[in-house]
């Protein structure tokens with residue numbers, strides 16, 4: 324018996340990072356989870372060095388946080404950070420679809436529709452993990468079609484953080500992305516109507532943020548006298 328899984332023996336640093344990121348996107352690795360190098364190295368059948376490099380990449384991407392003497396953890400955005408994530412997404416994504424409406428090809432529209440169809444199928448079979456991942460990938464695909472590598476990188480980080488935010492603050496039973504809204508955004512892009520696409524994106528991001536419970540106060544003044552006296 325080989326002591327490593329042959330399918331993963333040659334896994335590259337990027338492949339390992341992508342699989343960890345995929346698990347975060349699918350909500351299989353919850354926010355705050357400690358990532359132990361030895362355990363991951365044995366799970367992937369690779370050296371600890373490769374795991375360390377993969378974790379460093381994800382830390383650099385803003386998805387993991389490293390705390391001195393404590394280790395590396397899946398990120399756990401605060402309420403204030405969650406608000407900033409949505410603010411940044413509004414600034415980027417509205418401008419992105421406005422521009423994309425003038426440049427998108429028929430093939431681009433088809434790729435977006437394929438994503439929407441896959442998401443609908445995973446929703447229909449009640450596969451929550453795949454649904455969350457695909458709904459995030461829709462937004463990454465928009466960035467990809469836009470062709471700006473810097474915006475793609477920013478969107479990758481923002482979508483990953485959104486997944487963590489949803490895992491932390493989602494009201495139970497609420498869908499992450501109302502899925503007919505993706506269809507409506509694609510319709511506007513296909514029609515070449517950038518303003519309509521931007522308006523629909525604004526409503527869409529508002530809906531996602533609205534399903535979250537971000538109203539928790541960061542600091543609560545505790546009256547210790549009332550509490551313990």
Ligand SMILES: [Zn+2]
Nearest residue numbers: 458461500505
């Ligand atoms: Zn969406």
